[in-house]
Amino acid sequence: MQEKQSNGLVVRTTGSWYNVLTDGGETFACRLRGNFRIRGSKQTNPIAVGDRVVFQLLDDGTGFITDIADRRNCIIRRSTKLSKQTHVIAANIDLLCLVATLGFPRTSTGFIDRMLVTAEAYHIPAVIIFNKCDLYGADDELWQIHNEIKAIYEGAGYPVYAVSALTGEGIDDIKSLIAGKVTLFSGHSGVGKSALLNAIDPSLHLKVGEISDWSLKGKHTTTFAEIFPINIMDPKSDGHQKFSIFNSQFSTFLIDTPGIKEFGMVDFGSSELSHFFPEMRKVLHNCHFANCTHRHEPGCAVKAAVENGAISAERYQNYLNILESIESDAPIRR
Ligand SMILES: Nc1nc2c(ncn2[C@@H]2O[C@H](COP(=O)(O)OP(=O)(O)O)[C@@H](O)[C@H]2O)c(=O)[nH]1
Numbered sequence: 512m513q514e515k516q517s518n519g520l521v522v523r524t525t526g527s528w529y530n531v532l533t534d535g536g537e538t539f540a541c542r543l544r545g546n547f548r549i550r551g552s553k554q555t556n557p558i559a560v561g562d563r564v565v566f567q568l569l570d571d572g573t574g575f576i577t578d579i580a581d582r583r584n585c586i587i588r589r590s591t592k593l594s595k596q597t598h599v600i601a602a603n604i605d606l607l608c609l610v611a612t613l614g615f616p617r618t619s620t621g622f623i624d625r626m627l628v629t630a631e632a633y634h635i636p637a638v639i640i641f642n643k644c645d646l647y648g649a650d651d652e653l654w655q656i657h658n659e660i661k662a663i664y665e666g667a668g669y670p671v672y673a674v675s676a677l678t679g680e681g682i683d684d685i686k687s688l689i690a691g692k693v694t695l696f697s698g699h700s701g702v703g704k705s706a707l708l709n710a711i712d713p714s715l716h717l718k719v720g721e722i723s724d725w726s727l728k729g730k731h732t733t734t735f736a737e738i739f740p741i742n743i744m745d746p747k748s749d750g751h752q753k754f755s756i757f758n759s760q761f762s763t764f765l766i767d768t769p770g771i772k773e774f775g776m777v778d779f780g781s782s783e784l785s786h787f788f789p790e791m792r793k794v795l796h797n798c799h800f801a802n803c804t805h806r807h808e809p810g811c812a813v814k815a816a817v818e819n820g821a822i823s824a825e826r827y828q829n830y831l832n833i834l835e836s837i838e839s840d841a842p843i844r845r
């Protein structure tokens with residue numbers, strides 16, 4: 512009898528079992544060999560959804576994972592503030608879609624900026640999707656607010672979309688955006704993530720209007736992300752589905768992260784924070800002091816850019832707020 516070797520994408524984990532989707536579209540329940548470890552890893556889970564793995568298929572139809580491909584990125588969560596151990600939520604993410612709403616509920620720019628900083632720190636490209644745009648209707652004032660926010664974020668380098676999961680407005684743009692990618696959707700409960708995913712792929716049949724996913728679960732329950740392979744055609748392509756990753760029949764994946772309200776900030780020092788604001792990154796080498804915090808130092812290029820309008824005052828204020836929260840946390844983190 513010969514052991515058959517195969518490879519695929521980890522789409523679901525439950526602790527000791529990993530569901531691996533092969534390029535042929537079959538899913539196998541796999542386990543790890545007891546001594547499997549990633550070199551130098553402090554992580555409680557050596558494998559997460561989004562990992563590419565090699566496994567050996569056993570006679571009973573299950574598999575043994577023997578190897579894991581290097582990760583391009585991964586998002587993690589610290590088990591506790593004091594702990595050095597981390598939990599990998601998902602790996603190899605191509606894009607973060609931050610779903611927000613101007614109203615019902617209103618997403619604060621503080622939340623948006625914390626998520627964007629996290630995405631920068633993880634090296635994950637991010638876009639902002641404003642959902643429920645049908646509610647703006649013909650209200651010019653709401654559209655004006657929308658356009659102001661759009662200008663702020665596009666000025667910082669983040670594409671901004673206006674969509675409605677209800678009417679389908681703008682959904683084709685999102686399909687084009689995510690075709691062939693592994694995309695993580697995040698955002699507050701109630702902004703319409705589930706409705707949006709259903710609008711993208713109606714066969715998902717996700718429950719809409721359920722608050723179960725993000726806010727109600729206890730803070731310390733262990734939750735596992737899940738990847739959904741979806742079938743979409745890029746509306747802007749010439750009819751050929753893009754097969755950018757893995758040459759699989761599935762090339763587009765959505766990641767759902769139940770129970771995870773906000774990803775823990777990566778462990779970085781306060782001096783690194785401004786590097787995670789792309790518009791600050793561009794000018795901070797002109798600051799007089801190399802260790803400038805861009806708060807009160809003379810000759811600060813960031814403050815000068817805020818004063819002349821090149822950097823949004825709101826983004827700058829959010830920078831200061833995050834800076835303060837990092838500094839007040841510092842004794843625990845270090
Ligand atoms: N008017 C309007 N309501 C929406 C839209 N998308 C979602 N909703 C409503 O917003 C509520 C929350 O939606 P849901 O998808 O469950 O949000 P989630 O918590 O982010 O997954 C539900 O009552 C939806 O019907 C939209 O584009 N327009």
Ligand SMILES: [Mg+2]
Pocket residue numbers: 704705706718719720721724
């Ligand atoms: Mg939902």
Ligand SMILES: [Zn+2]
Pocket residue numbers: 795798799803804805806808810811812813814
């Ligand atoms: Zn400065």
